Amino acid sequence: MxxxxxxxxFVFIPFVVIVxxxxxxxxxxxxxxxxxxxFFAFVSRWLILYIILSIISxxxxxxxxxxxxxxxxxxxxTVEKDEKKAVKESYKKKKKFVLVMCIIFNVxxxxxxxxxxxFAVNVNLLLEYFKVGRSITIVKHLAPIGISFYTLEAxxxxxxIYYGKIEADKNIIRLALYVAFFPQLLEGPIARYQxxxxxxxxxxxxxxxxxxxxxxxxxxxxxxxxxxxDRLNIIVKEVxxxxxxxxxxxxxxxxxxYTIMLYMEFSGTIDIVIGIGEMFGxxxxxxxxxxxxxxxxxxxxxxxxxxxxxxxxDYIFYPVSLSKTMKNLTGKAKKKLGNHYGPLxxxxxxxxxxxxxxxxxxxxxxxxxxxxxxxxxMILMGNIWEPSVAKACEKMGIDRKKKGYRIFQSVKMSILxxxxxxxxxxxxxxxxxxxxxxxxxAFSFRVGELFELGMDARDYVVLVFGLIGIFIMGILRxxxxxxxxxxxxKKLVTRWLIYYALILLxxxxxxxxxxxxxxxxxxxxx
Amino acid sequence: xxxxxxxLEDLQPGVDYENVDDLVDGRYLDSLTILSLISEIEDAxxxxxxxxEIIPANFNSAAKIWELIERLQEED
Numbered sequence: 001m002x003x004x005x006x007x008x009x010f011v012f013i014p015f016v017v018i019v020x021x022x023x024x025x026x027x028x029x030x031x032x033x034x035x036x037x038x039f040f041a042f043v044s045r046w047l048i049l050y051i052i053l054s055i056i057s058x059x060x061x062x063x064x065x066x067x068x069x070x071x072x073x074x075x076x077x078t079v080e081k082d083e084k085k086a087v088k089e090s091y092k093k094k095k096k097f098v099l100v101m102c103i104i105f106n107v108x109x110x111x112x113x114x115x116x117x118x119f120a121v122n123v124n125l126l127l128e129y130f131k132v133g134r135s136i137t138i139v140k141h142l143a144p145i146g147i148s149f150y151t152l153e154a155x156x157x158x159x160x161i162y163y164g165k166i167e168a169d170k171n172i173i174r175l176a177l178y179v180a181f182f183p184q185l186l187e188g189p190i191a192r193y194q195x196x197x198x199x200x201x202x203x204x205x206x207x208x209x210x211x212x213x214x215x216x217x218x219x220x221x222x223x224x225x226x227x228x229x230d231r232l233n234i235i236v237k238e239v240x241x242x243x244x245x246x247x248x249x250x251x252x253x254x255x256x257x258y259t260i261m262l263y264m265e266f267s268g269t270i271d272i273v274i275g276i277g278e279m280f281g282x283x284x285x286x287x288x289x290x291x292x293x294x295x296x297x298x299x300x301x302x303x304x305x306x307x308x309x310x311x312x313x314d315y316i317f318y319p320v321s322l323s324k325t326m327k328n329l330t331g332k333a334k335k336k337l338g339n340h341y342g343p344l345x346x347x348x349x350x351x352x353x354x355x356x357x358x359x360x361x362x363x364x365x366x367x368x369x370x371x372x373x374x375x376x377x378m379i380l381m382g383n384i385w386e387p388s389v390a391k392a393c394e395k396m397g398i399d400r401k402k403k404g405y406r407i408f409q410s411v412k413m414s415i416l417x418x419x420x421x422x423x424x425x426x427x428x429x430x431x432x433x434x435x436x437x438x439x440x441x442a443f444s445f446r447v448g449e450l451f452e453l454g455m456d457a458r459d460y461v462v463l464v465f466g467l468i469g470i471f472i473m474g475i476l477r478x479x480x481x482x483x484x485x486x487x488x489x490k491k492l493v494t495r496w497l498i499y500y501a502l503i504l505l506x507x508x509x510x511x512x513x514x515x516x517x518x519x520x521x522x523x524x525x526x
Numbered sequence: 527x528x529x530x531x532x533x534l535e536d537l538q539p540g541v542d543y544e545n546v547d548d549l550v551d552g553r554y555l556d557s558l559t560i561l562s563l564i565s566e567i568e569d570a571x572x573x574x575x576x577x578x579e580i581i582p583a584n585f586n587s588a589a590k591i592w593e594l595i596e597r598l599q600e601e602d
Contacts, residue, residue, distance in 0.1 A: 163578040298556055313557060318577045321561050330565050339536065343562040351558070383558050 002521060003186065003272045004225050009218065017206045017279060028203030030173055032280070036182040040145065043185075047144035050109050055176045058154045061102035062161045062168030062175075068095045069164075099162045103155060110151050113143035118364030146185035148361055152311050154179055157193045159315050166193055174201040181282075183273040187266060187523040189287040189307035196282050204281035212499075213488055214279035219502045221271030225519070226510035227466045229264035232257040233519045234454040234511075240425065243435050248443030250453060251435055259414075259421040260467070263291070265519045266305070290474045295409045297378040297416055308361070312354045321350035344383065352376050362424065367432060371423045378416055462509045527592050533566045534588060543588040550582040560585060567591070573598040 359372020
């Protein structure tokens with residue numbers, strides 16, 4: 001079920017809200033969980049078994065780790081001071097064992113559904129190369145929806161218990177609802193237990209105010225998807241599928257169009273998730289913060305798919321770079337390279353791990369791995385060059401805080417991101433490189449060419465106005481102005497006029513019907 | 527505190543460390559700089575900063591970082 005179908009928006013959501021409100025407060029969490037699991041089963045059928053197994057595994061592991069911690073505290077009270085260290089170590093090992101088993105159990109499902117075939121194809125290539133007369137059988141199977149999203153949520157829960165950030169939940173309904181809350185299943189965001197679990201479980205009534213406030217965000221998500229993303233999809237499909245028929249500028253336009261389309265589709269979906277959350281009184285974390293206003297690629301990733309970046313930062317980057325081995329490495333590197341570049345050594349190892357995993361998380365394919373490595377390289381280079389750039393600017397008298405320089409930085413950053421997303425979208429690495437090559441080798445431009453990409457003048461006008469609208473909203477948000485709060489404070493008549501205007505805009509200018517192909521939920525495949 | 531500000535100045539010059547209170551959220555310090563900072567703090571103040579303490583709330587201002595150092599020294 002797509003979030004952007006009329007059935008979802010106008011039938012399913014109101015239906016869920018009515019059913020949820022009909023039940024007494026105490027039962028609402030269970031009702032929401034049942035609806036979420038039904039939603040899951042509706043899309044993925046019997047694969048629902050896997051999310052249930054995941055939930056049970058983290059529930060038991062959480063309780064197990066908590067019991068070990070409790071036992072440790074009891075034992076510590078009874079032993080002498082010089083034995084305490086050994087006791088702590090021994091219980092830490094036990095806790096770690098439970099954690100590692102739970103991680104292996106959950107990652108094994110992920111591997112089986114997402115990576116097994118990629119692994120098998122590449123092993124088979126090696127076997128063939130070495131003329132070994134055997135091969136691994138490729139199994140075709142569908143993965144449960146949102147497995148990449150809910151697995152990371154599930155792992156964050158057990159890791160947070162291991163690190164002592166949160167207490168294990170004794171209530172399996174609360175925990176299950178945190179992992180399986182239906183709007184988050186398709187494209188995230190990857191919330192933390194502390195973000196949503198308690199509020200989801202509370203069972204707050206959906207009021208007229210919370211419903212309309214949430215719906216406001218949902219409509220904005222619809223506008224991004226239907227007015228902009230589905231329109232840009234025409235160019236993207238046209239050029240990516242037959243790039244050899246187009247020259248450089250068209251390829252460039254399609255690459256830019258793809259990144260904007262991805263942004264509008266993904267952030268539009270997240271708007272819907274956040275909007276539904278708001279109806280139930282739950283603050284689902286924001287996943288985007290005006291990414292194209294970032295100064296460099298590193299900052300871009302703190303503003304784009306924020307929840308994934310934070311997950312990697314908390315559970316991969318810092319644990320790897322601050323592990324004992326890495327700390328020893330840092331110590332040695334500092335002596336040779338000084339204070340700025342010394343820690344960069346272990347930082348880069350951790351960063352490499354983060355980006356390899358980030359690439360792989362998006363999908364099993366060499367182009368995804370390259371996508372990860374590309375960003376690793378860009379972020380690392382940005383960091384290494386930073387002191388020299390700062391000095392050079394100072395020498396040339398360039399004020400890096402001035403608007404002109406900031407715009408230059410954002411444009412440079414955007415171009416680097418566009419190229420990265422090309423590797424992401426292209427069906428293979430070879431195609432991505434061929435497109436880049438053709439973009440430079442066949443560079444020419446005719447105005448008429450714009451109309452050979454499948455969009456007519458009306459499409460371009462709607463697109464330009466739509467993007468200007470989104471851009472203005474972005475500037476306001478960047479300045480800390482909350483447009484939605486402001487609208488909800490307006491008089492009833494004004495508020496409804498704005499809502500109707502937005503609905504009309506979507507109905508009139510939405511890219512649906514003949515000639516348009518809606519964008520598939522891109523991130524739902526990851 | 528002075529020593530801490532010197533370390534910060536050395537890693538990322540040009541920031542008003544006495545007053546800025548969004549060092550992480552305002553992107554004055556990125557992950558790699560924080561890594562250098564942690565390594566410097568651990569050497570200078572003889573503490574070990576566990577991963578769980580690396581949250582924006584602990585690193586958003588020089589005062590907050592100082593609070594963290596003092597707390598870790600006490601816990602030791």
